[in-house]
Amino acid sequence: MTRDYRAVDGAESTLGQSPGQVPILELRDVHKVYKVGEVKVHALRGLSVRIMPGDFVAVMGPSGSGKSTFLNIAGLLDVPTRGKVFLLGRDVSRLNEVARARIRNRVIGFVFQQFNLIPRLTIYENIEMPLIPRGLPRRERKKLVLKALREAEGDTSWLPKKPLQLSGGQQQRVAIARAIVGRPRLILADEPTGALDRATAARIAALFIRLNREEKLTIVVVTHDPELAHCARKILMIRDGRIVGAEAPQPQRCIAYSRR
Amino acid sequence: MTASLIRILPDLARYAAKALTEKKLRSLLTIVGIAIGPMALTAILGVVQGYSNYVINQLEGLGQNLIILVPSANYDMSSSDIAFLRDLPGVKEVTPFYSLRAKAKQGVRDIDIAIYAVDLDVFFHALGKLRLEEGSLPPPGDTASAVIGHYIAFDETGTRYYRVGDVLTLTYYSFKRGRLIQHSISVIVAGVLAEFGNAFFVNPDVTVFLPLDAGPKLLGMKKWSGIIVVADSPAYVENLTKFLREVYGERANVISLIEISKVVASITAAMRFITIAAGSAAFAVAATGIAATMITSVMERTREIGVLKAIGFTDAEIVTSIILEAILMSLLGSAFGIAAGVAAAYALSTRGMVLQGMQVVIRAPPEITLPMIVKTIALTIVIGVLGSLLPAHRAARIPPAEALRYE
Ligand SMILES: Nc1ncnc2c1ncn2[C@@H]1O[C@H](COP(=O)(O)OP(=O)(O)OP(=O)(O)O)[C@@H](O)[C@H]1O
């Protein structure tokens, strides 16, 4: 299993930043059908997309258009009914559960709307969580946790606290620290500002921009919020389970730069 | 894969421990439920084993080659019985005895004692464990001299009341023509026995032994209370006992101490079996308790399990952490249970076991052995694992995408 994973890692080194290279993430004609009793829900209907290394892509679309479904399949949390998923050039749509878990652990970092921190664990333990399956020594874990917290613009005074002792914005920064602590290549964020007020959302947006520019993280953000979408390098429109178009973002509309 | 799982085991255990502390009351109740099985097992098995070892030891100490014949109410034993018994193959010695219950003074206190008038040489020879601590056996003709038990000469605190040469007054009752008559006799202490320890039929520590002739001469008894048969070897006892039963039928009760120790051993085995069966029921209940608790906590943590999967925990790692949580509860439960069981065993055993009709109270420390504790802990852990299999399976099957949608 570990070997499989290294193959993915190995592909990494051949990747460049320029277009025409191997996409970090590619979905080809992905369909997803949910069966609820007798009813079939077509959440994705032939979705295809390529995300290049270093990209910052916002995916926008109406409610129920399949944004979360897309993100779950891209993040190996769900399997497509039909179609293929490539991560770092490798077909991952047919991997077994253990291999998928390993890839989620090392290549991908998730950020959710509801933060999804574990309430009984301290902030330190929450951020450390993705390092546990890797079996890293304690000291190394600590270094990575502190680094991730710093990059996520968090404060070390939070570390011994529990998530509910922090504000929503602070919790989301902790969640972002948890997403990047394992040095993944790809951040998948589902409505990361959906539960935050405007000022806090602006900080999170700025953080994503920085992580993309300075840490060279590839970021895919699913959002309803145009003000967040315009912070990205590219906006994809999704409707009825398909990508229906792309838009060039207008940076002046990005919430991180707007003053109000 | 397995190696990496073992490597992260301590971290998974830490996480499992944290999960337990989240719902403290529920975890505590489950642990208490788990503790009942180990507690019952430790307490009951410990006490039963303690008593049984004690009784068997005592019986064996009392003479494994003894057979006692006690005539029934309408049969009188005579010298022809003695002659018949003496000629049987495998029989070494035969002596009749007189016995009755009496009271003796220990300072201001009356204590219950037994009086045995018996051929002292034969009796003391047969019961090798019986030792004189002071004085000597009175000669057969000296019907007013006695050897007294340790706890007649001394009380429990070690205070002395009688020494060799002292006069001991014994009080007992008899019926004559429907009237209760009180008798008082005085004997001279010729010897004091070393402490023997509580025993079954004869309790030498609170017995006054007199020469056989004291029966009719001093106590005024006309009928033998019974006959003691000493076999050449314990190996003959069983067959002799069987034979004597056939011969005497209804006329006498034939008792052998070996037989009694066998009965005690089999009663103990039966009690152990019952205890283990009852204990297993308690363990089954514990397993269900663990299963119920863990299922609830797995359901409550559906979303969290989804997050763990998203973060990269494998199903095996999640299953392991759930099982570890149950094992942790089991370990705590068995620790509490065994501790409570040991305490209960000591509490039970100090109260002693009263053997009705024999006027004997057995006090023996419970026998709690390391293998027993290890087995109990192992069993509890197995129960924990069994109880958590279903919840763990449930947790592993949760699809991550759906778990994350779960409210
Ligand atoms: N697990 C599921 N079972 C059944 N139907 C589902 C499931 N997940 C999603 N769907 C359906 O699939 C469609 C797409 O859902 P999805 O959650 O991807 O939409 P979305 O674009 O993320 O919407 P929103 O903006 O409201 O989050 C919807 O009709 C939804 O009801």
Ligand SMILES: [Mg+2]
């Ligand atoms: Mg959604």
